[in-house]
Amino acid sequence: MFLMLIIMMMITLMIIIIMLMIVTLMMNDDDYYLYDDYYDDSLKLGPKEPEKTGAERAWGRKSRQPPISAKSWTTPEELYSGADDHLILRWNLVNNETASLVKLPDDVFPTDMHWFPKAATGGGKKTGSDLFSLTSTDGKFHIIGKTGRVEKSVEAHKGAVLSGRWSYDGSALLTAGEDGQVKIWSRSGMLRSTLTQNSTAVYGVAWGPDSDQVLFTNGRQLVIKSLQANAKPTMWKAHEGVILQVDWNPVNSLILSGAEDCRYKVWDTYSRLMYSSSAHDYPITSVAWTPDGELFAIGSFNTLRLCDKAGPNTGSVFKLSWSSDGTQVAGACGNGQVLIGHILERYILNQSTSDATVTESKKIVVRNVLNDSYDKLDFRDRVIKASLAFGHLVVATSSQCYIYR
Template identity: 65%
Template sequence: MALHIPFLNSRSHKELVSCVGWTTADELYSCSEDHQILKWNLLTSDTTLVVKLPDDIYPIDLHWLPKTIGGKRQAQAEIFALTSTDGKFHLVSKTGRIEKSVDAHKGAVLAGRWNFDGTALVTAGEDGRIKIWSKSGMLRTTLASQASPVYSVAWGPDSDRILYTSGRHLIIKPLQPSAKVQQWKAHDGVILKVDWNSVNDLILSGGEDCKYKVWDSFGRLLYSSSAHDYPITSLSWAPDGEVFAVGSFNTLRLCDKTGWSYALEKPNTGSVMNVSWSADGTQLAGACGNGHVIFAHVVEQHWEWKNFVVTLTKRRSMQVKRHMTPHTLENQ
């Protein structure tokens, strides 16, 4: 496998890009400290302004409401949750209209994530609190409260547990009040990003100690990278859990689920603040500190089925080979 970065876009944001999120395999939204939300069309290479946010909204995290539940498409799926430095999260439509703004935390709302069926939103704040909200933005519960900011949060595969950061520790807290909480020291510096894949049940973490690590859901270490030159500022599992991406200063890395590095790119982007995978897992986008949005395609990925080997050669091109077995050759 390898990463192909076709270009760095000439039309970009004027300030740091904080978050990106795919709507389809060909369309991406990006949010920046310049208060703009841009829409990127990969088919036409067009970039359009969706909305100019009010000057007091500095976006931090973006997450689209899941489009399907149990194979059925949601009627209200065309909205995303946008967290910001003013202590609020905003429910924003695809057209850029702010449908609702909710006072959620004291200080910045550092992360916001829908659960896998789109029925609940978890937010994490600079105030050290973890809160669960309904789909309409009503507070359900304050799940946890601690002394230090919570920089990143993720749902467990069954949406019944929350993984969050606490300084150098990782904490898994079930939604049931009486259930046991797991906690372990994971890094030698503040943990900045976590992700939990619903397919392989594995956890990613990265932090200021310049390392990224892979854990199982019991907190057992499966892989630890060597120290990078700069802190790990972003990471994300591909949807199928086979690979993940890691972002750092002028660095984008592609790894398989065991931690093995397949590709290392050094784009001139500043810190990659956020990475997001398309739903099919063939491409990713990065929100960059210098105002760029970077796109990368996973190529040379292989799938095998019976006598066939399928190789992804370009963004929309696959090569199919059929291997002849001795038995097949004898019959010809």
Template identity: 40%
Template sequence: MQLPKNTFAIDAHWSSSTARQQVAGGKKSSESMLVVTSDGKLMFLSKLGRVEKSVEAHTGAVLATRWCEDYTALVSVGEDGQVKVWSHSLMLQSTLVQSSSPVYSVSWSPDSSQLLYTSGKHLIIQSLQPSSKSLQWKAHDGLIPAVDWSLLGNLIISGGEDRKYRWSYSLDKPDSGTLFSLSWTMDSTQLAAGCADGRVIFAHVVDRQLEWKNWCATVNTDHTIDMVDISNESAEHLEFPERVVRASLGWVIS
């Protein structure tokens, strides 16, 4: 698809054809992409590039958009400092936030009851419930262009112009410049980031530890676990052909 001259696609998010069919009450619903543009539009595009629906969503550029987990609603944020919630048919439900600075990124909580968005150097969590207080904290030393909230791990990841990306127990400083976009995989074990120098970087969560009685298990890489018996300091290195998504310690009576 070719957008009109001087109109640029800023962000996009695929919908699931199965999920959209459920939302549509069992009617056929083809897979489509949610796209936002530099001239304030929010639109649905088919896989063939046809515009299914388009609305004027923000004053100035729309900077990010995301479907909620069950595809019954979506959110958009923009240069006008607004955070807007829309129905799956692009009907405006509410203007949740009106801030004085642009909102560069947004993500839903795993249960779709809250929204995480950026404001300068700060991250803010806002409930969808009216008159509820927001939770705000300074997350970076520079502007934050990218955030994501994992569905299974309930972890928040943020990328800032201080060239750092963080989650609750990890910090890394890649040499790729500003991270403009971040996204978790569905199993919350890996993430991808779009970078200022044109690269896409991939990362996975490591050093996850599990403890049970005298045993300690550490997920060192996405394919290995180190087991240690602290009672006698014996150790065993386990390797798996597939990625380790989840692990638990315990015993089973056979």
């Protein structure tokens, strides 16, 4: 009987302890929470981090971050960004520090940001600009100074303003909206003209190299429109899906487009296709040329790809003709040049101990596979054919035939 009493008392004590622990956890529920890491599908229990500002949590990959929808460089060492948490952040790439520039109103969600073009000074140097345009989902664009002061807010479109770009001379601002309109504004925010009224949203716009033409999207089509009155626009079907982003390089005058068909393409100003990528796994959501036009980058889901503008600067190659010996090809080019190509790096494989490669039009390099030694063979004339078999190398040039053991 006494033993049963002791057991009951112990059970009662354990119940009281468990209840106290539950009450303690409920009173301190801010200290622990269950969170889902974006980069790990497993659920974890851990100490809850204190609330951080946008500047404190900007560096590095963190879960539950607001999407960053706008960004723009001022110098190669300074970048500004805007996100759905209404913060405009300044990123210093020299010391890896981030600071909050301004907190936007709660109803302002950024969609695009573009700094005013740099002004040229003596000696050819350029100074940083002091203001930028910020487009938002409330149908407005905002002119904001480098200190964070909002200089002006302008009602621009019905629905979200999806893109805003300054002209290269800084005299005009180009905007595109969810309402299908493309508009040009003065630097002070006065409406100059409405270029078009589409039936679908315009997701991307770009200025032409001389700021006298405008490129914009229209569903699956690309449109180039001159600012001259009564000028007929150039329009063509560019993708099989809605075009999401465009860029027009002022140096090479080539147009870059990315779309929901998961492809990116390069065009000239006459709507001729220069390059079309293979289909990616996800839509191409962003494209951008480097300022010199030598490289471009494309962005997709979990993807950033760097591409070069391969090939010579010849324009369209209209005619091709091979030489009689099949070692050279000539092309008639749209920019007035004649392109001449030589077949090089022809690999000649021997299954036993050696291989050979035609490295130049008059040179062959032979490699001994066993000891990795090399022999270089120079010829007076172009190498037309070569064969390596049965322990012999046979080389035919335009005037002679050589046999090596």
